[in-house]
Amino acid sequence: MDSENTSIHEFDVNLICEYFSSVERQGPGSPETTIKALGFIDNLTDKSLIADLGCGTGGQTMILAQHTPAQIQGIDLFPSFIDKLNVNAGRLNLHDRLKGVVGSMENLPFEDKELDVIWSEGAIYNIGFERGLNEWRKFLKTGGYIAVTEASWFTGSRPNEIETFWTDAYPEIDAIPNKTAQMQKAGYIPVATFILPENCWTDNFYIPQIPAQEAFLKKYPGNETAESLIANMRREAEMYSRYKQYYGYVFYIGRKI
Numbered sequence: 001m002d003s004e005n006t007s008i009h010e011f012d013v014n015l016i017c018e019y020f021s022s023v024e025r026q027g028p029g030s031p032e033t034t035i036k037a038l039g040f041i042d043n044l045t046d047k048s049l050i051a052d053l054g055c056g057t058g059g060q061t062m063i064l065a066q067h068t069p070a071q072i073q074g075i076d077l078f079p080s081f082i083d084k085l086n087v088n089a090g091r092l093n094l095h096d097r098l099k100g101v102v103g104s105m106e107n108l109p110f111e112d113k114e115l116d117v118i119w120s121e122g123a124i125y126n127i128g129f130e131r132g133l134n135e136w137r138k139f140l141k142t143g144g145y146i147a148v149t150e151a152s153w154f155t156g157s158r159p160n161e162i163e164t165f166w167t168d169a170y171p172e173i174d175a176i177p178n179k180t181a182q183m184q185k186a187g188y189i190p191v192a193t194f195i196l197p198e199n200c201w202t203d204n205f206y207i208p209q210i211p212a213q214e215a216f217l218k219k220y221p222g223n224e225t226a227e228s229l230i231a232n233m234r235r236e237a238e239m240y241s242r243y244k245q246y247y248g249y250v251f252y253i254g255r256k257i
Contacts, residue, residue: 012225017078019229022212026056026081027122028200028249029149034063034121037251040192041117041145044068046097048116051075051139053105053132054123058085058098064119065089065098074100075108105132110139120148122249129172129179133186133254140256146188149196149249152176158246165239166247176250188254196249206237 020026044050048070052061055074058081065072074085085100103109105120105127118140124132129150140146151166153175166173174182180190213230220226 012229013078015220015226015229017080019212019216021057021078021080021084022215023208024057025059025205025208027149028196028205029060029121030197030200030204031060031063033194033196033200033251034060035067036194037147037192037253038064038067040253041147044070044116046070049073049114050117050119051108051110051115053108053118053120053136054126055081055085055100056123057081058088058100060119060121061085061098061100062088062092062094065094066092070097070116072098074098075103075105076100077102077104105136108136108139112138113141113144115139116141116144118144118146118148122149124148124150125170125172130182130186133183133188137187137256142256144256145191145253146256147251147253149251150179151247152179152250153247154195155246159243162239162243162246173247179250179252183252183254187257189257190252191255192251192253194251196251198244198248200249201240201244206240209233209237 046069050064050068050070050072052064052072052074055061055076058074061072061074074082076082079102082100082102086095089095089098089100101109118136120132133146136146151170151173153173156175176193180193183190213233216226217230
């Protein structure tokens, strides 16, 4: 398996789940950026319902629960992620308002116009930015909000190596104005757009993986799939270090018309 050209989705699902369960965050982000995005969303009450789609183990979900009075439901495909989220919710005394459930963002367990907010940090790529904005819209109340982070280009042109790397990994990566236009076309008023700081990638995502990677390789010595997974993650970190001025995650916040 060529780690330079392999999407993470091609690896063994159980190994992916085990590896990412061992780190606090499953994608770039920070409590500060979650709180900043939340600041653009008005009128949340204890009757409001937030769905965090592709919530992982719930790093950002806990922040949402700690900084809003709303009811929150986290959805993720991996049961072990949801188990960890629910344990953490109980440990933080949030289990009365926060619940994780196993499910797919392609088949959400909500009624039309049931949700006040749809949240998705580093996960909408699993369904695709445009598809997610369009398919999820029906679940939002009129005036409800969507807040997602999405890989985006910061510049009009970039070196061929990083262009090829990202186009292979996620063909929908695009410039910020084009992503905003897609949000408008899908029936949302763009409320705010901001770039996640570098520390969301380095301090909060890549650096904590270093000891986790060593432990993972020790647990699975000689396992080609495990080795390829770690090689893939290390290459991703290397590419970010070399080309971070050209791309990153962007928070897109919109309000349903």
